[in-house]
Amino acid sequence: MQRIFHVSETASIDRFEPRVGADGVARVWAVNDARLHNYLLPRDCPRVTYFAAETTTAEDRARFFSSDANESVVAIERAWLARVRAARLFVYELPAHAFASHDAVAGYFTSERTVVPLGCEAIDDVLAHLLSRRIELRVLGSLWRLRDAVVGSSLGFSIIRMRNAAARVDPEGEDRYPVASS
Numbered sequence: 001m002q003r004i005f006h007v008s009e010t011a012s013i014d015r016f017e018p019r020v021g022a023d024g025v026a027r028v029w030a031v032n033d034a035r036l037h038n039y040l041l042p043r044d045c046p047r048v049t050y051f052a053a054e055t056t057t058a059e060d061r062a063r064f065f066s067s068d069a070n071e072s073v074v075a076i077e078r079a080w081l082a083r084v085r086a087a088r089l090f091v092y093e094l095p096a097h098a099f100a101s102h103d104a105v106a107g108y109f110t111s112e113r114t115v116v117p118l119g120c121e122a123i124d125d126v127l128a129h130l131l132s133r134r135i136e137l138r139v140l141g142s143l144w145r146l147r148d149a150v151v152g153s154s155l156g157f158s159i160i161r162m163r164n165a166a167a168r169v170d171p172e173g174e175d176r177y178p179v180a181s182s
Contacts, residue, residue: 004030004099004109006092007039011122013092016115027102027110030094035107037074037135038158040126042087046165048075048147053105053156060154066136074130075138075146077165087126092117106158144168 006016006029018026031039038049051072052061064073076084094117099109123129130137140146143165150157 002096003033004094004096005033005036005039006030006094006117007036007043008090008092009043009087011088011090011120013090013117013120016092016094016117018112018114025112027112028094028099028115029102030099030109030111032107032109035158036091037072037130037133038107038160040089040091040123040130040133041074041076042080042083042089042126044161044164045076045080045084046143046161046163048143048150048157048159049073050150050153050155050157053154056154056156064150064153064155069134070136071134073136073138075140075143077143078139078141079166081139084126089123089126091121091123093119093121105156142166142168 016028018028020026035049038047041047049072050064052065094111094115096109098113098115099111102108102110127137138146143162147159147162151159
């Protein structure tokens with residue numbers, strides 16, 4: 001049976017209540033183990049994450065992966081590195097039977113009812129925990145070039161919290177792509 005999780009910076013959550021999203025539907029969100037690494041960061045940390053999907057071309061595999069041993073890449077901004085190092089996360093395992101698949105590529109599951117976690121693991125060293133999984137962690141000055149390349153590729157991906165990324169600046173230094181602040 002598939003295992004699913006919710007990652008939080010809050011300790012001792014004894015139940016997850018559905019929250020109303022932008023679509024007006026109240027849900028509890030969870031992620032499967034295959035994509036858990038995408039969430040092993042502080043909630044507001046912007047990130048570009050990707051993996052080789054069934055449709056990924058050999059050219060994209062060669063272009064975007066530095067090693068065949070890594071299944072996924074997680075990229076964060078250098079400006080967030082100190083916050084990642086200082087973070088303490090709590091990974092709650094949730095009962096899979098209470099959830100339905102919401103997005104198979106992203107590994108998202110949702111429940112429209114209150115959910116009680118099965119257990120919780122505290123993560124004190126986020127970087128070590130991330131690197132213990134089969135992922136490559138990249139720390140970049142800016143995520144925008146990678147984001148654009150990944151979106152235009154044949155990879156499977158999740159682009160998370162880019163509203164918190166440093167502003168996109170064009171080559172001449174003019175800020176043509178303002179990003180809304182959170």
